[in-house]
Amino acid sequence: xxxxxxAALVAMAGAAGAQNLIAPxxxxxxxGQAQGYTDPAPAGMIAETPGAGSFQQWYVGQRRPAMVVYFxxxxxxxxxxxxxxxxxLVEETTKAQGKEENRRLxxxxxxxxxxxxxxxxxxxxxxxxxxxxxxxRQSLRVLDGKVLHRKQAAGGRGGDVEYSSLKGAARFxxxxxxxxxxxxxxxxxxxxxxxxxxxxxxxxxxxENLGNHAAxxxxxxxxxxxxxxxxxx
Numbered sequence: 001x002x003x004x005x006x007a008a009l010v011a012m013a014g015a016a017g018a019q020n021l022i023a024p025x026x027x028x029x030x031x032g033q034a035q036g037y038t039d040p041a042p043a044g045m046i047a048e049t050p051g052a053g054s055f056q057q058w059y060v061g062q063r064r065p066a067m068v069v070y071f072x073x074x075x076x077x078x079x080x081x082x083x084x085x086x087x088x089l090v091e092e093t094t095k096a097q098g099k100e101e102n103r104r105l106x107x108x109x110x111x112x113x114x115x116x117x118x119x120x121x122x123x124x125x126x127x128x129x130x131x132x133x134x135x136x137r138q139s140l141r142v143l144d145g146k147v148l149h150r151k152q153a154a155g156g157r158g159g160d161v162e163y164s165s166l167k168g169a170a171r172f173x174x175x176x177x178x179x180x181x182x183x184x185x186x187x188x189x190x191x192x193x194x195x196x197x198x199x200x201x202x203x204x205x206x207x208e209n210l211g212n213h214a215a216x217x218x219x220x221x222x223x224x225x226x227x228x229x230x231x232x233x
Contacts, residue, residue, distance in 0.1 A: 050229045055201055058232040059140065065171035067191070068145040069135065071128035075163070075173050075192065126213060130220035131176060138228055143170050167194050176223065178207070187223050201230040 050056040059065075092103045135142045145166065152165030166173065176189040184206065191201040203226040207219050 053231050054228060055230040055232050056138070056228040064139070064141050066141040066143045066169060067135070067172035067174050068143050068148070068166055068170050069128055069131050070145070070173055070175045071131060072124045072177055074175055075166075075194075123210075123216075126216050127176075127178075127220065130217045131174070131224065134217075134220050134224040135174070138224055145170075145173075163194075171195060172200065174227075178210075187219060189223055189227060191227065201227055201232065203227050203230055 094101050094103070132142050145162075148165040148169050149162050152168070153161045171194055173192050173194060174189060175192065176187060179186050179188055185208070187205040187207055189201075189203045189205075190199060192198070193200050203223060205219065205223045205226060209215055210219060
């Protein structure tokens, strides 16, 4: 039965693409829990406060830099509606006060194909919204990447519009994916520093039934709690 469910999900994923992720109807039981805290129930247990060396403490010490959340998408992928076309190498030689200077500049060109953009599934949208809400509840600064990207694109400067818009306003991208291996499902979140490429944190959470909004919110809450407890070297 499990293999049949997995095969069906793989087929749907291949047909729909990354932006049309569909939540599985049933998932196997979660395998184990992270040490050091308890996932909160909707009306019950309070998680242990992150201690010294945790991401929460480190984040406050960094003056609460902003982040952008991507669910089921990575920064290296072009944003929906944008496709790279060409890269032009410009070389220039100038002479000043008897000295010769050479300058090389690479310019990227993109075109807007928003009308051909694939829609984001309702499941992916609900999950990203839940993650953003929980991060905000934990007093992290969360920005809307779509707004930043659109603002940068309106300037008409070309180049890597998405990266330029993020680097100018945020420090981190929190990339979260729902992955499956041998029928076992996990949420995997990686916090990447936009400025220097550092993998600041990496968290994993075994998950089961995600068939309703409440289950999505519980999973997002648990994943963010693991991020707050992450030990930053």
